[in-house]
Amino acid sequence: MCSTIMRIHNTRWIAVAIVSLFTHVAFSQTHQDLSAVIAGGNDALSDAVYGLHARAYVNGNNIQVAGEGQATALDLTASNFGTVNFSDAALNAVNTVIIRFENVSQTAATINATSLSALQNLSNVVLLFTYDIAASEAASLAVGSIPDGATSYYSISIPE
Numbered sequence: 001m002c003s004t005i006m007r008i009h010n011t012r013w014i015a016v017a018i019v020s021l022f023t024h025v026a027f028s029q030t031h032q033d034l035s036a037v038i039a040g041g042n043d044a045l046s047d048a049v050y051g052l053h054a055r056a057y058v059n060g061n062n063i064q065v066a067g068e069g070q071a072t073a074l075d076l077t078a079s080n081f082g083t084v085n086f087s088d089a090a091l092n093a094v095n096t097v098i099i100r101f102e103n104v105s106q107t108a109a110t111i112n113a114t115s116l117s118a119l120q121n122l123s124n125v126v127l128l129f130t131y132d133i134a135a136s137e138a139a140s141l142a143v144g145s146i147p148d149g150a151t152s153y154y155s156i157s158i159p160e
Helices: 002-028 034-039 043-050 078-083 104-108 113-118 135-139
Strands: 055-059 062-066 073-077 096-101 124-129 151-156
Touching: 034 043, 034 151, 043 096, 043 124, 073 078, 078 096, 078 104, 135 151
Parallel strands: 055 073, 073 096, 096 124, 124 151
Antiparallel strands: 055 062
């Protein structure tokens, strides 16, 4: 009897874990089309991504800020995402993170965005693809654990 109850209890926990996993994956793998959202009149998003504000960049293992004042955007490549200290004081005002994917091999590995939760003002995460990728693939790229309150977008911008 005790063993039957334990099996039922364990089965319930496994079912809850599986449902939670699928729900989390479904939410974390959908990104909105940045161009469509901006064309729809989201001027604040357009300004956050393309505006002339102080912007932080990753140079080796260091954060550098271009412009005057505190950086409101962080621009980095997918390959150096894991090396960034998101708790760095230079990133205190960052509300937009732009992650550049420069080639197919960078998208093969998923990015775990849990570390972005250190950015207290984060509201936008933009995945910028600078190579030829289908919009459907960009929209569904697996990026795990984008912090609550932040919205993720994708943009395809192939240099000429």
